[in-house]
Amino acid sequence: MENTRLKIAVQKSGRLSERSLDLLSKCGITLEKSKDQLLCRAQNFPLDVLLVRDDDIPAFIATDVCQLGIVGENVLFEAQECSENGSFSKLETLIKLGFGRCRLSLAVPNEADYNDLNFFNGKTIATSYKGLLAQYLQNQNIDAKIVTMRGAVEIAPKTHLADAICDLVSTGSTLTSNGLKEVETILNSQAVLIKNSDMPDDLNDICTRLVTRMSAVLKARSSRYIVLHAPINALDEIKTVLPGSEAPTIIPLKGCDKQVAVHAVSEEEVFWNTMEDLKAKGASSILVLPIEKMMD
Ligand code: PRP
Numbered sequence: 001m002e003n004t005r006l007k008i009a010v011q012k013s014g015r016l017s018e019r020s021l022d023l024l025s026k027c028g029i030t031l032e033k034s035k036d037q038l039l040c041r042a043q044n045f046p047l048d049v050l051l052v053r054d055d056d057i058p059a060f061i062a063t064d065v066c067q068l069g070i071v072g073e074n075v076l077f078e079a080q081e082c083s084e085n086g087s088f089s090k091l092e093t094l095i096k097l098g099f100g101r102c103r104l105s106l107a108v109p110n111e112a113d114y115n116d117l118n119f120f121n122g123k124t125i126a127t128s129y130k131g132l133l134a135q136y137l138q139n140q141n142i143d144a145k146i147v148t149m150r151g152a153v154e155i156a157p158k159t160h161l162a163d164a165i166c167d168l169v170s171t172g173s174t175l176t177s178n179g180l181k182e183v184e185t186i187l188n189s190q191a192v193l194i195k196n197s198d199m200p201d202d203l204n205d206i207c208t209r210l211v212t213r214m215s216a217v218l219k220a221r222s223s224r225y226i227v228l229h230a231p232i233n234a235l236d237e238i239k240t241v242l243p244g245s246e247a248p249t250i251i252p253l254k255g256c257d258k259q260v261a262v263h264a265v266s267e268e269e270v271f272w273n274t275m276e277d278l279k280a281k282g283a284s285s286i287l288v289l290p291i292e293k294m295m296d
């Protein structure tokens with residue numbers, strides 16, 4: 001079983017590619033990298049990375065070309081919506097990765113007189129997300145025509161191909177520069193790690209190791225290590241505002257019997273006002289440090 005290797009599909013270029021490769025690298029996985037290659041081999045982990053178009057990732061996993069993928073929920077849900085033989089139902093989300101956030105929205109020309117969804121009745125909407133849009137319109141009881149485009153959806157209203165569009169928005173700059181305004185959100189999306197639920201045991205073991213590492217990286221990313229000095233008589237009060245105060249470590253300070261050092265792990269970001277509160281309650285020498293790795 002020495003040669004058993006897991007294959008993961010990752011977007012070759014675009015919204016998710018850099019953060020996906022960065023996540024693998026933070027998991028300690030070193031790739032023999034050349035970006036024009038389709039397949040990169042990890043040197044120190046039984047993993048091969050397939051660099052492909054994001055829209056192809058669900059199909060690659062459903063057909064066992066690879067077992068895992070990093071993909072936007074928008075792409076995953078659209079594939080599941082459009083799947084005719086249910087082959088995408090074996091795709092399972094393992095972890096939400098917290099990057100690549102965007103939304104699938106309806107947008108209309110700036111000058112359009114938009115009040116509510118009824119605007120779309122009898123209108124034509126251009127999109128690359130036919131499945132999700134059709135489902136949404138049906139749920140909302142709107143009767144509109146859908147025109148499917150592979151790309152450059154935002155130019156459809158200008159060229160009179162459509163009255164409105166349904167497309168991904170992240171910063172909103174594509175809409176703005178095309179004279180469009182966002183009017184309804186259909187779906188909020190982020191990158192997720194997905195797998196084929198029919199995975200043989202030996203590959204599943206590798207997958208579990210990878211998921212453990214990824215979860216550790218994600219948890220560490222939002223967590224902070226806090227170090228401060230506290231007067232012993234203010235310790236209880238300081239604990240009330242200290243994030244992660246369930247079990248802070250209290251360390252005596254040599255030659256100082258009135259103060260102790262307090263160390264705590266906060267599973268969330270520590271904001272300036274928290275630090276100000278700590279200081280107001282008598283804490284000093286407050287340090288907030290990033291955590292590189294974290295495993296329970
Ligand atoms: C989406 C969408 C817009 C752009 C919007 O395409 O089609 O072109 O992003 O982003 P903005 O609000 O930041 O301007 P994407 O880059 O995801 O390409 P793809 O759908 O072809 O993968």
Ligand code: ZN
Pocket residue numbers: 053054055
């Ligand atoms: Zn795409």
